[in-house]
Amino acid sequence: MENWFELRLPALSQNEKFARTTAALFALQAGDWSLVEINEIKTAVSEAVTNAIIHGYHECCGEIIVSGTVAAGVVEFTISDAGQGIADVETARQPLFTTKPEHERSGLGFTVMENFMDEVEIDSTLGQGTKVKMTKYLLRKVQ
Amino acid sequence: MEIDLRYRGNVLVVTLKGELDHHAADKLRQLVEKELDKEIAIHLLFNLPGLTFMDSSGLGVILGRYRRVNAAGGKVGACSLHPYIERLYQMAGLPRIIPVYESEEAALVSLKR
Numbered sequence: 001m002e003n004w005f006e007l008r009l010p011a012l013s014q015n016e017k018f019a020r021t022t023a024a025l026f027a028l029q030a031g032d033w034s035l036v037e038i039n040e041i042k043t044a045v046s047e048a049v050t051n052a053i054i055h056g057y058h059e060c061c062g063e064i065i066v067s068g069t070v071a072a073g074v075v076e077f078t079i080s081d082a083g084q085g086i087a088d089v090e091t092a093r094q095p096l097f098t099t100k101p102e103h104e105r106s107g108l109g110f111t112v113m114e115n116f117m118d119e120v121e122i123d124s125t126l127g128q129g130t131k132v133k134m135t136k137y138l139l140r141k142v143q
Numbered sequence: 144m145e146i147d148l149r150y151r152g153n154v155l156v157v158t159l160k161g162e163l164d165h166h167a168a169d170k171l172r173q174l175v176e177k178e179l180d181k182e183i184a185i186h187l188l189f190n191l192p193g194l195t196f197m198d199s200s201g202l203g204v205i206l207g208r209y210r211r212v213n214a215a216g217g218k219v220g221a222c223s224l225h226p227y228i229e230r231l232y233q234m235a236g237l238p239r240i241i242p243v244y245e246s247e248e249a250a251l252v253s254l255k256r
């Protein structure tokens with residue numbers, strides 16, 4: 001049973017919980033995830049939305065689009081912003097790297113996404129914005 | 144997220160209930176910093192049985208408080224982590240610097256040693 005959704009949100013931190021909870025609920029349509037897997041999806045989406053707010057828009061004023069598609073056994077989310085963009089994606093993906101150490105950023109956002117989701121694609125252009133696409137597969141032992 | 148601060152001797156016990164994300168992190172930082180400024184506590188304990196969600200923003204605010212307390216010669220611990228929280232905590236390598244305890248009492252015994 002295939003489905004999709006799209007959410008347009010202002011880049012406000014109070015929307016982080018709304019976005020991740022919505023994503024987790026939507027993911028349930030893919031099948032019987034474990035509670036651990038649902039928490040992983042929630043956390044990964046939270047990381048991407050937070051990045052858009054903090055790094056894309058420097059905590060002010062912009063729009064984030066959170067969208068998802070689901071089919072049996074697979075869910076995919078895309079988090080897009082029209083903010084600053086990432087100068088060097090490979091460097092940004094390095095664990096502990098952050099452009100905002102003075103704001104106590106741990107630099108682990110992408111690391112968490114990559115650990116908790118099966119695929120993470122980052123597409124970014126300086127001055128135009130960033131799109132993060134993440135996919136998770138529901139794997140079950142073959143009986 | 145609800146934040147409760149209290150003292151057990153020279154340990155500031157920070158009890159969190161709810162979800163610790165970027166939105167909740169600022170308030171947590173401010174409240175704990177204000178309390179640490181009073182210089183009553185030497186050590187810090189994050190008491191987390193009620194914490195149901197944390198992402199890397201939460202790790203950042205916990206690490207920031209660790210740096211401050213550690214620089215002043217104190218110790219930091221965390222107790223009663225839900226398994227989901229513990230997974231993220233382990234991924235970040237935090238147990239090496241902020242040990243995890245099964246309970247508040249076990250943590251207090253160790254921190255005060």
